[in-house]
Amino acid sequence: MEVSRHWRLNEQRYALIGETCDSCGTKLFPPRDVCLECEAPAKELYTFTGVGEIYSYTTVYEAPAGFAEYAPYTVALVKLEEGPVVTAQLTDVAKADLHIGMKVEMVTRKLRTDGSEGMIIYGYKFRPQLEMA
Amino acid sequence: MTNVSIIGLGQTDVKEHWQTSLRHLAWYAIEAALDNAHINKVDGIFVANMLAGPLSGQQHLGALIADFSGLRGVEAVTVEAADASGGAALRQAVMAVQSGLMETALVVGVEKMTDLVGSPVTSALALALDADYETVHGMTPAAVGALLMRRYMYEYGVQVADFAGFSVNAHANGAVNPLAMFRNKLRADRFASAPLVADPVTLFDAAPTGDGAAAVIVTNYERAQDMVPQPIRIAGSAIATDTLAIHDRKEMLWLAAAQKSAARAMAAAGVSHDDIDVLELHDAFTVLAALSLEAIGFAERGEGWKLARDGEIGRNGRIPISTFGGLKARGNPGGATGVYQIVEVARQLRGEAGDNQVSGATIGMAQCLGSAGATAVTHVLSK
Numbered sequence: 294m295e296v297s298r299h300w301r302l303n304e305q306r307y308a309l310i311g312e313t314c315d316s317c318g319t320k321l322f323p324p325r326d327v328c329l330e331c332e333a334p335a336k337e338l339y340t341f342t343g344v345g346e347i348y349s350y351t352t353v354y355e356a357p358a359g360f361a362e363y364a365p366y367t368v369a370l371v372k373l374e375e376g377p378v379v380t381a382q383l384t385d386v387a388k389a390d391l392h393i394g395m396k397v398e399m400v401t402r403k404l405r406t407d408g409s410e411g412m413i414i415y416g417y418k419f420r421p422q423l424e425m426a
Numbered sequence: 427m428t429n430v431s432i433i434g435l436g437q438t439d440v441k442e443h444w445q446t447s448l449r450h451l452a453w454y455a456i457e458a459a460l461d462n463a464h465i466n467k468v469d470g471i472f473v474a475n476m477l478a479g480p481l482s483g484q485q486h487l488g489a490l491i492a493d494f495s496g497l498r499g500v501e502a503v504t505v506e507a508a509d510a511s512g513g514a515a516l517r518q519a520v521m522a523v524q525s526g527l528m529e530t531a532l533v534v535g536v537e538k539m540t541d542l543v544g545s546p547v548t549s550a551l552a553l554a555l556d557a558d559y560e561t562v563h564g565m566t567p568a569a570v571g572a573l574l575m576r577r578y579m580y581e582y583g584v585q586v587a588d589f590a591g592f593s594v595n596a597h598a599n600g601a602v603n604p605l606a607m608f609r610n611k612l613r614a615d616r617f618a619s620a621p622l623v624a625d626p627v628t629l630f631d632a633a634p635t636g637d638g639a640a641a642v643i644v645t646n647y648e649r650a651q652d653m654v655p656q657p658i659r660i661a662g663s664a665i666a667t668d669t670l671a672i673h674d675r676k677e678m679l680w681l682a683a684a685q686k687s688a689a690r691a692m693a694a695a696g697v698s699h700d701d702i703d704v705l706e707l708h709d710a711f712t713v714l715a716a717l718s719l720e721a722i723g724f725a726e727r728g729e730g731w732k733l734a735r736d737g738e739i740g741r742n743g744r745i746p747i748s749t750f751g752g753l754k755a756r757g758n759p760g761g762a763t764g765v766y767q768i769v770e771v772a773r774q775l776r777g778e779a780g781d782n783q784v785s786g787a788t789i790g791m792a793q794c795l796g797s798a799g800a801t802a803v804t805h806v807l808s809k
């Protein structure tokens with residue numbers, strides 16, 4: 294059912310927990326148990342820092358069901374500092390400031406309201422990285 | 427070289443078929459293909475479809491369409507590979523006939539996109555993406571196209587207007603195809619300022635979804651010679667896959683599956699790029715047309731767009747593409763699209779393409795992609 298489908302992804306959605314390859318050290322997100330680089334088993338858990346930069350981005354005007362109320366919204370490919378690229382929405386950013394290479398960091402936000410029971414799905418989005426003091 | 431030839435072609439026009447059901451659309455294409463092949467039965471049916479479940483509340487199309495077409499009792503299944511379903515279904519038919527398990531096989535691609543409108547359709551199209559890691563973040567196929575297009579522009583120093591030639595060519599060809607969804611010509615100077623779908627992808631960049639059905643009948647090469655005046659040989663046939671999500675690709679601007687399936691199909695057919703007279707590729711977004719030309723090997727990396735700029739993709743150009751309008755102007759009826767491509771290439775090789783004819787075409791290629799090339803199916807056809 295819908296609830297368990299989302300619940301089993303909580304570690305990925307809330308904490309960016311992926312995997313690392315035993316053989317070559319490649320970090321994997323999303324976790325996939327088999328290394329993308331060398332096809333060796335990759336089951337050791339790894340928590341990503343959540344820091345990365347924008348690889349590409351788009352603003353979606355024609356939204357799917359469950360997202361229409363948020364449109365237009367901005368989705369990006371974020372290249373994490375450990376290597377993998379993730380798909381996620383951007384938040385707290387002015388459209389005029391967006392650019393490829395922009396430093397971003399992960400935050401947890403509401404992704405959408407799902408299904409007839411109105412379950413709220415939370416997960417990662419990315420925002421411009423706050424300047425270090 | 428396969429031992430399989432095409433003996434029958436059928437297709438409906440692509441549009442919003444408000445009055446016509448999924449099963450009727452499929453039957454119209456099948457009826458035309460059976461007539462074209464001068465036969466009334468086949469040994470098996472491969473139905474290509476992507477979205478009948480979510481959009482029409484109907485699955486189990488193999489039995490439905492066999493029954494409705496008066497072919498009850500025959501072996502019939504659905505083949506699904508997103509918008510590469512059509513090519514994938516033909517591939518199954520080729521394997522069935524090549525192996526000798528079937529003498530004659532029917533492939534019918536059918537899609538009914540317009541029973542619903544708006545966000546449910548966008549959601550259905552997004553079923554082809556990764557539900558857990560793309561769709562949940564609001565991704566759509568157009569957004570995937572947009573992410574690739576922006577990165578392409580960034581890496582290769584290209585502007586939005588530089589992609590215009592693909593849509594202008596598609597609409598020029600669609601304008602003379604009576605079966606095309608859009609028959610208007612497109613002005614290049616309007617391209618970049620069209621309404622946005624997913625920035626920088628606009629309405630003039632993205633192919634429209636439509637309803638339609640197309641059918642192809644194949645049999646073994648020897649039998650085909652005696653059955654029809656102009657059998658078309660399926661010289662090469664190949665499917666390859668890539669990561670489902672683009673974010674898992676080490677080289678995001680390289681359609682690895684498109685390269686692999688094209689190389690395998692061309693090797694099987696024993697043809698080189700110079701031999702190919704006509705190419706139907708997956709121009710769901712202009713950036714996919716550019717990336718497909720690069721992956722297949724008609725352009726260097728980052729230079730696929732130049733073929734459109736330089737007029738090399740027109741019917742008289744070096745490598746004519748989208749000769750009946752492509753996905754952009756003929757329309758993109760999802761799982762049927764790959765079968766339309768085969769019908770169109772076969773009509774070119776038969777010399778039956780009318781105003782869309784590429785003169786002297788003897789070898790053609792069709793390549794369809796599932797989403798942004800997670801599946802790629804390539805067929806090489808020869809006269």
Ligand SMILES: [Zn+2]
Pocket residue numbers: 314315316317318319328329330331332333
């Ligand atoms: Zn590894």
